[in-house]
Amino acid sequence: MRRIESYVEQYRERHEAELAEWIGVPSVSATGEGMADAAGFACALLPRSGLKARQVETGGWPLVVGRAEGPAGAPHVVIYGHYDVQPAGPLAAWDSPPFEAAIRDGRMYGRGTGDNKGQHLAQLLALRALSETGELPCGVTVLLDGEEEIGSPNLESALAGLRDEWNADLVLWSDGPVHDSGEPTVSLGVRGAVRFEIRVHGAPAALHSGNWGGVGPNPAWELVWLLSTMRSPEGEILVKGIADGMVPLSPSERDALDALPVDVPAALAEVGLDRMDVPEGVGFNDRLALPTFSINSLSCLDEGDHRTVIPATAVARCDIRTVGGQRASTVIAALRAHLAEHLPHAELHVPGGLMEASRTLPESPYTQVITDAVSAAAGRPALLVPAMGGSLPIAALSDGLGLPCYGIPLANVDEHNHGPNENFELARFHAGITAAANVLLELGKLR
The missing domain is CATH 3.40.630.10 (Zn peptidases)
Known part of the structure; x- marks a missing residue:
């Protein structure tokens, strides 16, 4: 050397x-x-x-x-x-x-x-x-x-x-x-990664929120409600079947994870945070060994223009990080089943490039x-x-x-x-x- x-x-x-x-x-x-x-x-x-x-x-x-x-x-x-x-x-x-x-x-x-x-x-x-x-x-x-x-x-x-x-x-x-x-x-x-997009459509074009408010369905509200059925306020992923096949950490993996040093306040401060995500009581390193469900962006395809309208389309771009034993195909099937049960007219788009x-x-x-x-x-x-x-x-x-x-x-x-x-x-x-x-x-x- x-x-x-x-x-x-x-x-x-x-x-x-x-x-x-x-x-x-x-x-x-x-x-x-x-x-x-x-x-x-x-x-x-x-x-x-x-x-x-x-x-x-x-x-x-x-x-x-x-x-x-x-x-x-x-x-x-x-x-x-x-x-x-x-x-x-x-x-x-x-x-x-x-x-x-x-x-x-x-x-x-x-x-x-x-x-x-x-x-x-x-x-x-x-x-x-x-x-x-x-x-x-x-x-x-x-x-x-x-x-x-x-x-x-x-x-x-x-x-x-x-x-x-x-x-x-x-x-x-x-x-x-x-x-x-x-x-x-x-x-x-x-961890693996499954990127996907959920789209909810209303009328073909945006509607005046005074003339049509309370009459025309609002895709943004429908999307927000749908997302609330997918992850609880405590951080639990609620999509049935999404964790199928997940293999718990082995004793040797658990020992290696427990041995890792961590200064939580310093790590959070480095990126300008003063708290961790829910749930409470889960260690910093443990969180990086668990599946996640992240909303990457929410949009009504309005280019940031604030108008008093009911939007025509609402879009959530998301990703799920998977761990050992989970498969992308199982995750996608679980997402499709969840949308079919909770909001059948919502569309799931998976762009490809999945990682196991x-x-x-x-x-x-x-x-x-x-x-x-x-x-x-x-x-x-x-x-x-x-x-x-x-x-x-x-x-x-x-x-x-x-x-x-x-x-x-x-x-x-x-x-x-x-x-x-x-x-x-x-x-x-x-x-x-x-x-x-x-x-x-x-x-x-x-x-």
Whole structure:
């Protein structure tokens, strides 16, 4: 590891320049902005780390795949990342252009710095460091997804066509921030995500609320009432069948969750809150291991114009985060049944890009090796998180390929992924290269 640390220190400026160059390539999967160029850039990036690379067509944005053989008997590791990013959003909210990397106060700013170009680049630079200072200790296949930010709708089918090309043993991924405490982190899973929209229609056009009030049904009131039947004031999700299949935390997962540090007032204050959501009596970390039902936005499609009318349409955009054992198809069926029972003329729209929850148990074979390697690289014990609160398409690998999956998030807690001024602390970027390399070094000793 000391050899790797010296290498990382020697090439700090070069690595930062490569990250800045990558940030300068827009890759917004939702709109298509820059995606073709970004796929080509990613395909050219992998050979710099000793990988044979190609693009795999998916029916959407391509998957970029790189492969390198390791010593006989060593584990074969799949490393997952994604080269697509979120749209920039309002440009006025950025302190510097989103697709021009800027360094301020030890951080690089730009869309994709933390989510996910900086993190998968750290993994690629770890491969390069190992190759240039010795040899790869493991066989490696790198997967760079071009559709993660739109739910990876084609990943599972693309992987099905590739599974015969490698005999993989485990998956590593680096995405999202470290634990809220800022300590080094190993994550064993993610929650799933089901995005949906509920629409309620009234008259074909808005009606005068004086002439038609009390006569014409108001879609906004109907929608609000419907939503009140779906989640109680105490926070209980009331949709029957939505939790079918949910698997409780195992004793080892419970122990890992209980061991996580938390400063609740500080965590809330960081985002400007003075209270947690209902219900009372549920711990901060426990909440991130439970299903949720969130209303993302409510609208009458009036573009914010306040008029004394009965709106023609009311829309709620929502998401449900699922946990181990829940399935997106079961959730959608339960939602349809609930609408049919409570407000039959309400419409449910599911845009696609669903993500299933992924779960790897702490007693899985590589957990201790990976946790010890991350701890050694950081110089202090890494925290073991049963599942991150957010979502990634890791189930395509854990369930689809039957592989244990381990997350090594590298970004700072305040990376502002998906928001303006997304950033990556450069000290964490460089430390991430060392940590990723040390994980592979330790895995290579298992041959």
